[in-house]
Amino acid sequence: MGASSSSTTPLPLLFLARLTGLLVAALVSFWALAFNSSFLPHSATASQEYFVYSVLHPLCMVIGFILISGEAILVHRWLPGSTSLKKSVHLFLQGVALASGIFGIWTKFRGENGIVGNFYSLHSWMGLLSMSLFGAQWITGFVSFWHIGEVRRVRMKVLPWHVFVGLYTYGLAVATAETGLLEKLTFLQTKRNLSKRCTESMVVNGLGLGLVLLGGIVILAAVSPKYHHRQALKTKPVYSSSDRDTKHLSSI
Numbered sequence: 127m128g129a130s131s132s133s134t135t136p137l138p139l140l141f142l143a144r145l146t147g148l149l150v151a152a153l154v155s156f157w158a159l160a161f162n163s164s165f166l167p168h169s170a171t172a173s174q175e176y177f178v179y180s181v182l183h184p185l186c187m188v189i190g191f192i193l194i195s196g197e198a199i200l201v202h203r204w205l206p207g208s209t210s211l212k213k214s215v216h217l218f219l220q221g222v223a224l225a226s227g228i229f230g231i232w233t234k235f236r237g238e239n240g241i242v243g244n245f246y247s248l249h250s251w252m253g254l255l256s257m258s259l260f261g262a263q264w265i266t267g268f269v270s271f272w273h274i275g276e277v278r279r280v281r282m283k284v285l286p287w288h289v290f291v292g293l294y295t296y297g298l299a300v301a302t303a304e305t306g307l308l309e310k311l312t313f314l315q316t317k318r319n320l321s322k323r324c325t326e327s328m329v330v331n332g333l334g335l336g337l338v339l340l341g342g343i344v345i346l347a348a349v350s351p352k353y354h355h356r357q358a359l360k361t362k363p364v365y366s367s368s369d370r371d372t373k374h375l376s377s378i
């Protein structure tokens with residue numbers, strides 16, 4: 127498809143994704159700021175540094191990793207302009223998400239228990255898996271970006287895997303955050319006597335719900351058929367699956 131056309135996802139879906147994303151960002155920020163005593167160290171000997179890293183972990187993972195990588199997934203769905211521009215913005219945003227994710231995990235390495243100390247939980251294992259897949263996917267995307275002239279057939283074969291691994295990793299990141307929220311809330315409710323129906327518990331549950339909603343909307347927007355506007359011909363918008371495949375092909 128030429129430069130005179132653009133392909134998008136129906137606007138309400140994108141609007142809903144942004145709205146849910148804002149809600150999620152607001153909830154995690156509110157939790158970290160208004161209930162920061164929940165992030166205080168478990169032992170009296172732990173440093174103030176631990177507290178800062180403890181607050182930074184959910185902020186980096188939710189806003190920096192999940193929200194920005196979701197935005198990167200949506201880039202091909204709304205950004206007008208050339209394929210190369212879309213690829214660059216997609217790669218850049220995924221790079222920012224990767225850096226935030228690595229930093230967010232590093233904050234836990236700096237915590238009370240050290241590097242290996244925390245790797246007992248399902249949350250940490252899932253986190254490591256999603257971050258490793260995300261990193262591998264980003265490196266593959268980066269290499270393919272600089273090999274523009276690659277054989278078309280090879281790109282065609284790789285594309286479905288790129289899409290599958292990308293969406294799988296995104297879903298895994300959302301699931302990992304859910305286990306992190308559950309683990310933290312369970313800890314607060316059992317060890318720090320946090321009431322099961324208090325405002326903080328509601329905020330964390332609301333954040334969990336917001337994340338699953340966001341994940342569903344982003345994945346739906348990513349897999350929904352593209353909606354093409356042929357401006358030059360001024361015809362009615364059409365759905366096209368074969369066109370979609372060709373366009374998609376040039377966008378990895």
Ligand code: HEM
Binds near residue numbers: 243257
């Ligand atoms: C995509 C999102 C997330 C990823 C990939 C992730 C990843 C990780 C990893 C790899 C660790 C282990 C680090 C170490 O052993 O030093 C960890 C620890 C932890 N994370 Fe997350 N995390 C995410 C979101 C969250 C959220 C939203 C919370 C909520 C507060 C959270 C709470 C914790 C806690 C309490 C620990 C320490 C206990 C444990 O290892 O299970 N995480 N996270």
